[in-house]
Amino acid sequence: MLPEGVLINGLTGEVSPGTGKYTKRLSELREIFQDQTELDRLVEVEGDPVVYEVIEYRKEGSDLFFGTTTMEPGKVSGEFFMTRGHFHQRRDMGEVYYTQSGHGVLLLESRKGETKVVRMDPGVCAFIPPDWAHRSINVGSEKLVFVWVCNVDAGHDYGDILKHGMRKIVVDRDGKDTIMNNPHY
């Protein structure tokens, strides 16, 4: 394993060289939005838009890996485009998100049910403590691009969030991103 400089484009999320990527489209994120009828309509009329893309840089044998997440702007009935949200399988492992461009909200929730919000603005490096669920939400009108760094063993635990969502939702109210209680929690 050799050291290497990896070029990250903070406006597009491109990682050179990247070692893997995936894209999530709206139809794959049905369960996480409040208004699924509107989601189905958007998928139909807008051709299943991309919500986010993850590009990673990973080297076999390393304890750390990193990458970018690039989130498109968009809303489903006023609820901003967001990631699935997860705890880590390893409860002793946190993560770091360093925002490059765009504007977002990082919604965090501890196992005990405490909620925290960290604004994702360019230059903000968010510390995600171990055992706090995290979901990023693009509340701007441009792409939200952030770099993440994590332990390769952290793993994703989507179970709880997929089952009941998070306690808070982030919606557009009169042109302002607003944190509200999740009526379905």
Ligand code: M6P
């Ligand atoms: C960040 C990292 C990834 C995560 C991605 C999308 O890039 O935390 O590990 O997969 O966001 O989030 P999610 O998997 O919750 O949809």
Ligand code: ZN
């Ligand atoms: Zn994570």
